């Protein structure tokens with residue numbers, strides 16, 4: 001039985017904005033893999049992304065497999081567009097049960113190499129956006145009888161690689177998720193946070209290129225993770241298999257944090 005059958009999911013940052021991996025037809029990142037995996041598990045999926053074209057590519061891939069999906073443009077640094085993504089989901093599918101906040105960017109560097117403007121942008125895109133999408137989605141999820149939210153943080157929430165605004169926003173997501181989870185358990189809404197380690201995603205290939213050979217030796221499992229492995233963890237947290245899990249964090253990193 002599909003684990004998300006009958007559910008309606010909104011995946012924010014569900015495009016993939018970089019080159020495809022060798023052997024891939026379609027470029028895959030954490031957001032696109034999650035959207036596709038949610039549909040394979042039976043959910044109807046609204047794919048939201050800053051780029052409508054990238055969101056449409058994901059929705060098309062889902063439909064080609066026989067799933068249900070629509071696409072909407074939403075830049076989550078703009079409040080109206082956070083509300084718009086939720087409204088578009090209700091308009092297309094009539095309800096909302098599941099929300100994944102996958103958007104996360106990395107600009108700036110260490111403390112003295114990060115401008116105030118960069119820090120403000122990071123707060124808007126990586127943190128305020130998740131607050132806003134949850135604020136608009138939670139009343140709808142409650143109306144539908146409950147559901148689940150997953151926010152995508154990073155191992156950078158716990159370990160520093162001198163990217164101050166990335167690390168600060170990713171750490172703040174842990175508090176954001178815990179607080180929303182405690183407030184909305186009574187609405188039958190679970191809220192959890194995923195902390196990926198080093199993942200071979202579309203965005204990483206665009207920004208850094210192929211880092212596999214460089215980083216794999218430092219990871220206990222001796223390889224980067226795939227976006228599909230992040231998507232599987234997210235689907236688990238969205239599904240009833242995680243029915244008593246809320247307000248917590250799941251690290252998916254091939255053992256990196258345990259070193």
Ligand SMILES: NC(=O)c1ccc[n+]([C@@H]2O[C@H](COP(=O)([O-])OP(=O)(O)OC[C@H]3O[C@@H](n4cnc5c(N)ncnc54)[C@H](O)[C@@H]3O)[C@@H](O)[C@H]2O)c1
Nearest residue numbers: 013015016029030031050075076103104154196199201203
């Ligand atoms: N790839 C990794 O190694 C890694 C590690 C830890 C955490 N993460 C986190 O996982 C998440 C996804 O990362 P990924 O590398 O898989 O990327 P991804 O391939 O899933 O791409 C992210 C998508 O977000 C969209 N996006 C960017 N800014 C947006 C905005 N303002 N509004 C709406 N959409 C926007 C992009 O167009 C892109 O399609 C991020 O939160 C990232 O911080 C990634």
